[in-house]
Amino acid sequence: MKNIIIGKNLKKCYKMSKTNTVNALNGVDVEIQEGDFTAIVGPSGCGKSTLLHILGLLDRPDSGELSIDEIDVSKMKERQAYKLRAKKIGFVFQGFNLIPTLTALENIMLAGQYGGLKPKARKEKALALLEKMGLKDRANHKPNELSGGQQQRIALARALVNDPSLILADEPTGELDSKTSLEIIEMLKKLNKEENRTFIIVTHNNEVAEACKKTIRLRDGKNDN
Ligand SMILES: Nc1ncnc2c1ncn2[C@@H]1O[C@H](COP(=O)(O)OP(=O)(O)OP(=O)(O)O)[C@@H](O)[C@H]1O
Ligand SMILES: [Mg+2]
Secondary structure, eight states: OOEEEEEEEEEEEEEOSSSOEEEEEEEEEEEEETTOEEEEEOSTTSSHHHHHHHHTTSSOOSEEEEEETTEEOTTOOHHHHHHHHHHHEEEEETTOOOOTTSOHHHHHHHHHHHTTOOHHHHHHHHHHHHHHTTOGGGTTOOGGGSOHHHHHHHHHHHHHTTOOSEEEEESTTTTSOHHHHHHHHHHHHHHHHHHOOEEEEEOOOHHHHHHOSEEEEEETTEEOO
């Protein structure tokens, strides 16, 4: 099985002032293989989101090694990281993070634009994804005209528009009721199984964690095995 992510001894410290620092990550090791469906769990403040952001190239570690698809990304320039991120990685967040002034279709298309898709291709792709998410009839709705579960499905479509092999989700069901959470989780599992996309999911939800085949446990910024 191919390794998608290898992280070794990842550290991240936030400096609040000269005397006050927070060691968010204190030497974390991670290994993710192609097709994995992995949960990151642990108490609030243990570094889950920090780790996810680093694995998704939204943030940089202070030290440690990190490779994605065998590319050393720990010292990669921001421009290159941006390109890699747009091409390979999709993100889903707890609060959906859709742009409120854009319609569902436009939200998905905008992500396609960032990924370099031409106008015609991104519209076709966005419409196909809306259909796949069962939301074709909601294409022209703005986020506040959609339910939480529908917004998260739009956010998932947005994450998929550039066909990433890796999808990172931070509490994707955190703002959903339990029935809707299960629907979203079923959808993620299906994308994992049928399209072999790799998922890393930060979660507090036991049902979500149980659906995951592997678990990374963190405590105080360290692996907790
Ligand atoms: N930008 C920041 N500046 C300063 N400290 C931060 C910053 N981001 C996170 N921290 C601190 O780093 C630690 C890890 O934060 P992180 O957000 O990764 O936790 P988490 O495990 O995702 O928690 P939760 O389950 O509550 O979302 C926390 O103690 C937090 O206060
Ligand atoms: Mg968090």
